[in-house]
Amino acid sequence: MRKITIITGASSGMGAEFARQIARDEKTESSEIWLFARNKEKLESVKDEIKGDFPNVKIVPMNLAGKEGVALFKTFLATEKISGPYEIDMLVNNAGFGTYGEFASTPLEKELEMIDLNCTALTGLCGAVLPFLREGSSIINVASLAAFLPLGNFAVYAATKAYALSFSVALSAELKDKKIRVSALCPGSVSTDFANVASNGARKEVLHGKDPVAVVAHCLKKARRGKKIILWSAKWKFTAFMSRFVGRYLGARFTFKYNKRPSEWR
Secondary structure, three states: OEEEEEEEOOOOHHHHHHHHHHHHOOOOOOOEEEEEEOOHHHHHHHHHHHOOOOOOEEEEEOOOOHHHHHHHHHHHHHHHHHHOOEEEEEEEEOOOOOOOOOHHHOOHHHHHHHHHHHHHHHHHHHHHHHHHOOOOOEEEEEOOHHHHOOOOOOHHHHHHHHHHHHHHHHHHHHHHHHOOEEEEEOOOOEOOOHHHHHOOOOOOOOOOOEOHHHHHHHHHHHHHOOOOEEOOOHHHHHHHHHHHHOOHHHHHHHHHHHOOOOOOOO
């Protein structure tokens, strides 16, 4: 029986780092890694980088956003059964993006695209893989530290990640008796291309970004142990804990007034 690890958003950032570390992980039971993202050339680059450690890598250039993306994903899973039966050992739902700026100043289409990817695709992919999961399988949904409080100048992104966190914890409870693990990774600032995309080029790098190597290594370690909500740094843990004592409106108003995020949206 083939055992598969699926990583979405695998062309760069934490998705690529998940691919690197899982490829080198002697504890993995997967016989194949499938990498999903829109950019074929970047996926090829990640595949070339890890094939020395893990030769059986399949790249799948695909836009997973929205109902259309979920339908394409489900079709792909069904088609793969022609090559023989398989189980999904791990799904890393990493694909997603954010937008900096006041909601009224950001393109509405971009915000809706974000919901399609951060919420609809994440939910749909979890549903699509359920028939292929077995005892010991795991799902990692990448949420965010932003999930713990509504944020001004980051309104839709924080809301999508709050959804991802809530959904992940509930799904974990539902799958516990089947011994399938579900974890929500909730990183703060990580050194990836996130800020460049979120600001439409106004901020090239994430401020005070943490090393994605350390964040991913910690996530994989904790996910194997069945940790439901994964936070790496002490600062992130403190922030998440203290958020419960801050009123939702107060948090949103404060960040809107005093935590401006540069952007070049028109």
